[in-house]
Amino acid sequence: xxxxxxxxxxxxxxxxxxxxxxxxxxxxxxxxxxxxxxxxxxxxxxxxxxxxxxxxxxxxxxxxxxxxxxxxxxxxxxxxxxxxxxxxxxxxxxxxxxxxxxxxxxxxxxxxxxxxxxxxxxxxxxxxxxxxxxxxxxxxxxxxxxxxxxxxxxxxxxxxxxxxxxxxxxxxxxxxxxxxxxxxxxxxxxxxxxxxxxxxxxxxxxxxxxxxxxxxxxxxxxxxxxxxxxxxxxxxxxxxxxxxxxxxxxxxxxxxxxxxxxxxxxxxxxxxxxxxxxxxxxxxxxxxxxxxxxxxxxxxxxxxxxxxxxxxxxxxxxxxxxxxxxxxxxxxxxxxxxxxxxxxxxxxxxxxxxxxxxxxxxxxxxxxxxxxxxxxxxxxxxxxxxxxxxxxxxxxx
Amino acid sequence: xxxxxxxxxxxxxxxxxxxxxxxxxxxxxxxxxxxxxxxxxxxxxxxxxxxxxxxxxxxxxxxxxxxxxxxxxxxxxxxxxxxxxxxxxxxxxxxxxxxxxxxxxxxxxxxxxxxxxxxxxxxxxxxxxxxxxxxxxxxxxxxxxxxxxxxxxxxxxxxxxxxxxxxxxxxxxxxx
Ligand code: SF4
Ligand code: SF4
Numbered sequence: 001x002x003x004x005x006x007x008x009x010x011x012x013x014x015x016x017x018x019x020x021x022x023x024x025x026x027x028x029x030x031x032x033x034x035x036x037x038x039x040x041x042x043x044x045x046x047x048x049x050x051x052x053x054x055x056x057x058x059x060x061x062x063x064x065x066x067x068x069x070x071x072x073x074x075x076x077x078x079x080x081x082x083x084x085x086x087x088x089x090x091x092x093x094x095x096x097x098x099x100x101x102x103x104x105x106x107x108x109x110x111x112x113x114x115x116x117x118x119x120x121x122x123x124x125x126x127x128x129x130x131x132x133x134x135x136x137x138x139x140x141x142x143x144x145x146x147x148x149x150x151x152x153x154x155x156x157x158x159x160x161x162x163x164x165x166x167x168x169x170x171x172x173x174x175x176x177x178x179x180x181x182x183x184x185x186x187x188x189x190x191x192x193x194x195x196x197x198x199x200x201x202x203x204x205x206x207x208x209x210x211x212x213x214x215x216x217x218x219x220x221x222x223x224x225x226x227x228x229x230x231x232x233x234x235x236x237x238x239x240x241x242x243x244x245x246x247x248x249x250x251x252x253x254x255x256x257x258x259x260x261x262x263x264x265x266x267x268x269x270x271x272x273x274x275x276x277x278x279x280x281x282x283x284x285x286x287x288x289x290x291x292x293x294x295x296x297x298x299x300x301x302x303x304x305x306x307x308x309x310x311x312x313x314x315x316x317x318x319x320x321x322x323x324x325x326x327x328x329x330x331x332x333x334x335x336x337x338x339x340x341x342x343x344x345x346x347x348x349x350x351x352x353x354x355x356x357x358x359x360x361x362x363x364x365x366x367x368x369x370x371x372x373x374x375x376x377x378x379x380x381x382x383x384x385x386x387x388x389x390x391x392x393x394x395x396x397x
Numbered sequence: 398x399x400x401x402x403x404x405x406x407x408x409x410x411x412x413x414x415x416x417x418x419x420x421x422x423x424x425x426x427x428x429x430x431x432x433x434x435x436x437x438x439x440x441x442x443x444x445x446x447x448x449x450x451x452x453x454x455x456x457x458x459x460x461x462x463x464x465x466x467x468x469x470x471x472x473x474x475x476x477x478x479x480x481x482x483x484x485x486x487x488x489x490x491x492x493x494x495x496x497x498x499x500x501x502x503x504x505x506x507x508x509x510x511x512x513x514x515x516x517x518x519x520x521x522x523x524x525x526x527x528x529x530x531x532x533x534x535x536x537x538x539x540x541x542x543x544x545x546x547x548x549x550x551x552x553x554x555x556x557x558x559x560x561x562x563x564x565x566x567x568x569x570x571x572x573x
Binding site: 046048049050051052053054356357359360361 | 418421422424425426428429431432433435437438439440442
């Protein structure tokens with residue numbers, strides 16, 4: 001076979017789809033794992049700084065083991081590698097009296113859903129004409145909700161299988177928390193669909209590219225680098241972006257944003273809603289009995305969920321990979337890479353925000369959380385839908 | 398007189414949490430910003446910086462054995478400390494003082510005296526119970542070892558750590 005034939009085979013539509021998808025999945029999965037370990041490190045470092053400590057600052061490259069004179073000082077960055085190695089090499093202890101099957105199954109069930117969610121996140125515009133979404137689903141957002149809530153099964157099973165009361169309480173809390181939040185999570189972004197007219201994350205981002213991010217929906221229309229040279233053009237595009245409808249729509253969108261943000265915190269079991277693993281009350285919650293790699297899977301699941309949640313927030317409300325003045329990938333591979341960079345920068349900022357919130361707020365009490373979910377966010381989210389509908393129906397421009 | 402504590406009425410803003418959440422975020426941000434530039438860090442970098450100079454007089458570190466100013470082992474191996482030690486860290490093998498020894502009248506001294514530092518809880522009961530004032534908790538606190546055997550302090554180590562303690566009881570001295 002000569003190269004031309006192989007190239008031809010590789011570019012037949014379905015083969016092309018197959019191998020690009022595999023490649024994208026492979027790269028994105030590895031990126032996710034890197035993001036997770038960096039996030040864990042950032043979490044430790046930021047928490048230390050917030051509490052006036054230094055945080056991990058020792059681990060560097062152990063070059064002295066290989067005969068070098070001195071270990072290079074890396075501000076503790078080696079911790080990112082040291083932590084996984086430690087977890088991998090520890091004894092995987094399984095306590096007696098656990099339900100073996102579910103005990104082993106639970107960590108996997110926690111880890112898989114967030115990673116599946118990543119499949120529909122558009123992490124870039126396009127590169128060499130290949131769009132940077134692993135699966136361009138028309139029901140992208142619905143898919144996220146359907147899959148993301150599955151991880152509660154893992155948590156509940158872990159609590160049940162551990163045959164120990166604190167994990168059990170953690171598992172129960174997790175499911176009741178999920179019920180109180182999932183509803184407002186889903187309802188809160190219905191206004192987004194009403195405005196963008198699509199459930200496809202790519203189309204939602206396209207809408208945001210044209211009309212401005214959903215948290216500030218009056219972006220200059222068709223603003224580009226060339227416009228910078230003509231002040232009149234800038235002014236014109238601003239005026240074109242602002243209309244009465246947009247200003248009014250901003251109110252329900254902000255409400256959506258806040259509810260969605262808070263619900264994502266609850267969804268990812270982050271403080272102030274980390275009731276399933278409340279260390280002080282439940283000795284670590286659902287993963288109390290887990291050790292080593294089983295525990296690491298929970299850890300990975302939690303942080304991957306943070307990553308997926310931030311990705312969802314960024315895609316839905318913060319413009320995804322788009323950034324004003326930066327063209328999309330159709331202008332050349334360079335801009336495609338820049339778009340991917342923009343997405344990751346936004347997600348990192350979002351993750352930093354989550355960490356920051358975690359080390360600021362105390363934990364909600366159990367009943368307060370339920371009350372906030374059912375009596376606070378649920379009605380507000382419902383009302384928000386009607387408000388959006390009214391604005392869309394009666395304010396035309 | 399009964400004191401009634403008034404519950405403060407929350408304003409609408411307070412009920413919404415959001416303003417106080419933002420205020421809290423501002424506070425933590427201030428600390429974060431300061432600590433990134435290594436200012437206002439309150440913790441100590443342990444092995445490099447130590448607090449040893451500030452240890453209080455009554456600090457309870459590792460238990461040690463002491464000799465008096467004549468170089469006599471003060472312990473008479475009565476084994477009271479062995480009995481009282483809550484985690485049973487002390488093991489003593491009593492021995493007799495030979496006939497020709499200067500301190501023959503004391504009769505006994507330990508042949509072997511082991512304190513398992515992996516077990517010791519630094520409670521100080523051994524020091525409390527000792528009738529001879531022979532065992533003291535000193536200021537050593539970083540007792541490390543690579544295995545369990547290394548964590549056991551034998552008689553020699555205990556005397557080395559303890560050193561001489563003078564000016565206490567003199568009941569075994571010659572009558573003046
Ligand atoms: S150290 Fe004190 S209590 Fe313990 S055996 Fe010696 S004399 Fe007795
Ligand atoms: S300090 Fe307490 S635990 Fe330690 S040897 Fe003495 S009696 Fe035992």
